[in-house]
Amino acid sequence: MAATIGDVARLAGVSRSTVSYALTGKRSISEDTRARIQEAIEELGFTPNAGARALATSQTNVLGLYLQFEEDEFAPAMLQYVLPVSSEAREHGYDLLMVTDPDLEGAVRRTTSSAMVDGVVLLDVTFDDPRLGPLREATQPAVLIGYARNGEGFDSFDLDFGEAARMAVDHLGTLGHRDLALITPPxxxxxxxGSYAWRFRDAAIERAARYGMRITTHYGDSRQPGIEAVLDRALSDDSSPTALILHNDATLAALPSYLNARGISSPGDLSVVGLFSHEFGQAFSLPFTSIETSPDQLGRQAVLQLLKRLAGGGSLEAPRARFVEPILVDRGSTRSAL
Amino acid sequence: MAATIGDVARLAGVSRSTVSYALTGKRSISEDTRARIQEAIEELGFTPNAGARALATSQTNVLGLYLQFEEDEFAPAMLQYVLPVSSEAREHGYDLLMVTDPDLEGAVRRTTSSAMVDGVVLLDVTFDDPRLGPLREATQPAVLIGYARNGEGFDSFDLDFGEAARMAVDHLGTLGHRDLALITPPxxxxxxxGSYAWRFRDAAIERAARYGMRITTHYGDSRQPGIEAVLDRALSDDSSPTALILHNDATLAALPSYLNARGISSPGDLSVVGLFSHEFGQAFSLPFTSIETSPDQLGRQAVLQLLKRLAGGGSLEAPRARFVEPILVDRGSTRSAL
DNA sequence: CTGAAAGCGCTTACAG
DNA sequence: CTGAAAGCGCTTACAG
Known part of the structure; x- marks a missing residue:
């Protein structure tokens, strides 16, 4: 049906190998020949068959992106990671196979061992990620967005959640707050x-303790009415916190409405610091001071590192975990506690 | 490196074709032989090479999903469409190539003519969708989620936005509202x-006119502070609307916070009807009566129709546009105008 | 019930 | 600078 390299060769009056070399640029071709080939390609609307090329080169030019999420997960934030990965991959000539199979291990094994992908990007990484098993068997390199305890031997990129927590606590401490409430992931x-949950919470608690601040922590919910119930509880606590730290997307999204409904003004009555990305804040019109999570940067850096592995060179340094520095973005939702 | 069908054949003591037939199930194999092959496959951890299989069968078992979005698009809603498409595809043995290349036409042409995909799902379809050109040249079947004027010859699935608008207007009309404001997409x-924008607005205007209701329409924004400015304008209009219809994701997400900030209660001071999905409402904690947009249903039906085309059978009916019926979900944000 | 062989459409040493 | 040929790992008529 579609034109093959043989059709192009015939029309251009050259051999198939010459057409192939013209395509790959792997050896020099006379100007004249190249022109004839180019013409033939355009006339026939020829595009090399991806399967055939993959078979011959053992390269697909496809990266696998593996998502993982719970039934009640707050999905809107996920696309922030997916899109940069896709863009960065394409900018380097790679397409993206997006895998959402609930059978995580099976999906990784199936797609890697059938050589559908040249490399792997893992999203929503957990502390003991089951996908790392099949990934160790795979011949393709992989990179994780997130942090896994069993992740030795893999490149990974994650926000420095400990530092993020310390920044939030420090910021509020400097303003004189002594009683904090932290709403964590569910x-x-x-x-x-999800190790980011502990890393943030533990660091926040430790930092608060060092400064002699009180901090209560509360599991957030991802749905109403649970979200409001948790907020009610956190704010009506005996310690009556003067500042709120939010590490929970769904609660962040609901907070403006909640505060207004309860007649609580920020920063007037309550200082608020949230952990969220610029994009997320825009989408949800969040007027809160934040610690930026930089999903775009994480996604792009991860892909770039993976591409480095693919390019090989042998002289690459050993795979390791890398942490992106959080940044505090002041949007005026905090003020002095006095 | 990885085991091939030849390795399996050798280990099982049969020919490569027999292994292949065991794999595809396309001819009967003796119990004994099948068992030996199965054993060999497991011992070697064999998985058929996807490229080789694609080359031999002209089938990749991959579907292409093509996204399209503007720089300032409100992205969080998009995943609602992507996930069901991915799930439905996988349940039928297909993987998903997710394409976000800004060169829309080029990406469609490249992926179809290189035979990377067996079929195409188009998301974010526009009225005159540029991707349909290369799609007509393609040998693969396609399905659109959305509606395109130049979409003849393609299956498409979309919400019946006209009917959705009529339902919203009727609902408010029955409650006695005579002055409506509609916030549209940007x-x-x-x-x-984006034809859904006109279809909804035109139908709303026509329906309101028929009942002698006044309706003002306003382009929504997708970012603050534009979102609030538009709301201010819409509500302070001379006609002082008693009800608000929202066909704008970003505005919907910001509305609870806006209403509370302005001291407007719903439905006390203002009746509100929005066009959004159940999932979207949950994610954003939206307490508004809605017309359900059913992204899950649209995505799954689209994939199923595409798979029908792939299965062929010849006796398929001609491709056409299909419209999903909207459903009104009463969440109590409307009340009698009197 | 099973095997030998051709073919899918590319790439790439090997030769000249 | 170019061509003929082998090979990538499968599937599938063709034979028996």
Whole structure:
């Protein structure tokens, strides 16, 4: 049906190998021949068959992107990671196979061992990520967005959640706040091993303790009415916090409405610091001071590192975890506690 | 490196063709032989090479999903369409190539003519969609999620936006409202040809006129502070509307916060009907009566129709546009105008 | 019920 | 600068 390299060769009056070399640029071709080939390609509307090329070169020019999410996950934030990965990949000539199969391990094994992809990008990484098993068997390099305890041997990129927590606590401490409330990701995130949840919470607690601040922590919910119930509880606590730290997307999205409904003004009655990206803040019209999570940067850096592995060179440094520095963006939702 | 069908054949003591037939199930194999092959496959951890199989069968078992979005698009809603498409595809043995290349036409041409995909799903379809050109040249079947004027010859699935508008107007009309305000998608959606924008607005205007209701329409924004400015304008209009119809994701997300900030209660001071999905409402904690947009249903039906085309059978009916019926979900944000 | 062989459409040493 | 040929790992008529 579609034109093949043989059709092009015939029309241009050259051999198939010459057409191939013209395509790949792997050896020099006379100007005249190249022109004839180019003409033939355009006349026939020829595009090399991807399967055939993959078979011959053992390269697909496709990267696999593996998502993972719970039934009740707050999905809107995920696209922030997917899009930069896709863009960066394409800018370097790679397409993206997006895998959302609930059978995580099977999907990784199937797509890598059938050589559908040249490399792997893991999203929503958990502390003990089951996908790393099949990934170790795979011949393709992989990169994780997130942090896994069993991630030795892999490149990974994640926000420095500990530092993010310290920045938030420090910021409020400097303003004189002594009683903080922290709303964390939902309990199930801890249970399934989302390490960012602990890393942030533990660092916040430790930092607060060092300064002699009180801090109460509360599992957030991802749905109403749970979201409001948790906020009610957190704010009506005996310690009556003067500042709120939010590490929970769904709660952040609902907060403006909640505050207004309860007649709480920020920063007037309550200082607020959230952990979220610029994009997320824009989408949800969040007027809160934030610690930037930089999904765009994480996604793009991860892809670039993966491409480095693919390019090989042998002299690459050993795979390791890298942490992106959080940045505090002041949007005026905090003020002095006095 | 990886085991091939030849390795399996050798280990099982049969020919490569027999292994292949065991794999595809296209001819009967003796119980004994099948068992030996199965054993060999497991021992070697064999998975058929996808490129080789694609080359031999002209089938990749991959579907292409093509996204399209503007720089300032409100992205969070998009995943609602992507995930069901991915799930439905996988449930039928297909993987998903997700394409976000800004060169829309080039990406469609490249991926179809190189036979990377067996079929095409177009998301974010516009009224005159440039991707349909290369798609007509393609040998693969395609399905659109959305509606395109130049879409003849293609299956497409979309919400019946006209009916959705009529439902919203009728609902408010029955409650006695005579003055409505409608916030539409941003102006650029009209400019680039998002037909759902016109279809909804035109139907709303016509229906309101028929009942002798007044309706003002306003282009929504997708970012603050534009969002609030538009709301201010819409509500302070001379006609002082008693009800608000929202066909704008970003405005919907910001509305709870806006209403509370302005001290407007709903439905006390203002009746509100929005066009959004159940999922979207949950994610953003939206307490508004809605016309359900059913992205899950649209995505899954689109994939199923595409798979029908792929299965062929010849006796398929001609491709056509299909419209999903909207459903009104009463969440109590409307009340009698009297 | 099974095998030998051709073919899918590319790439790439090997030769000249 | 170019061509003939082998090979990538499968599938599938063709034979028996």
């Amino acid at each position: 309990r199930h995130v801890y249970e399934r091993g | 102006r650029h959606v009209y400019e680039r040809g």
